[in-house]
Amino acid sequence: MKITRSHEQWRAILTEQQASGLTIIDYCRKHQLATSSFYVFRKKLGITTSSFVRTQVTQQVELITQQPPIELTLGKATLKLPSNTCATYLGQVLRALV
Incomplete structure (x- = not known):
C-alpha cells in the first residue's frame, strides 16, 4: 500500500535522517522508506547534504617510530x-x- 506524505512530512523525514547519523540507505531501511522517494523529495525540497561528516573516535593511539x-x-x-x-x-x- 502506497503512503502519501506531505512536503512538511518529507522535510521532517529529511531533517531527522541528517540528525540520526545513519546513512540514507540505513535510515530508509529502518523506517521502511523507498530510497528513490527519499532522493526525489530531497531534490524537490532543495535540501542539500552538508559536507560535514560526523565521526566518532573509537581508539586513540600514539605512534612513535624509533629513528636510527x-x-x-x-x-x-x-x-x-x-x-x-x-x-x-x-x-x-x-x-x-x-
Whole structure:
C-alpha cells in the first residue's frame, strides 16, 4: 500500500535522517522508506547534504617510530648522534670535521 506524505512530512523525514547519523540507505531501511522517494523529495525540497561528516573516535593511539641514530664515519672513527639532533648542531660538527 502506497503512503502519501506531505512536503512538511518529507522535510521532517529529511531533517531527522541528517540528525540520526545513519546513512540514507540505513535510515530508509529502518523506517521502511523507498530510497528513490527519499532522493526525489530531497531534490524537490532543495535540501542539500552538508559536507560535514560526523565521526566518532573509537581508539586513540600514539605512534612513535624509533629513528636510527645518525652515524658519521671518518677513517676508523665513528660518531653516533641521536636521530633528533638539531640541524644547526649537526652542521657545526660537520664543519669541524672538514
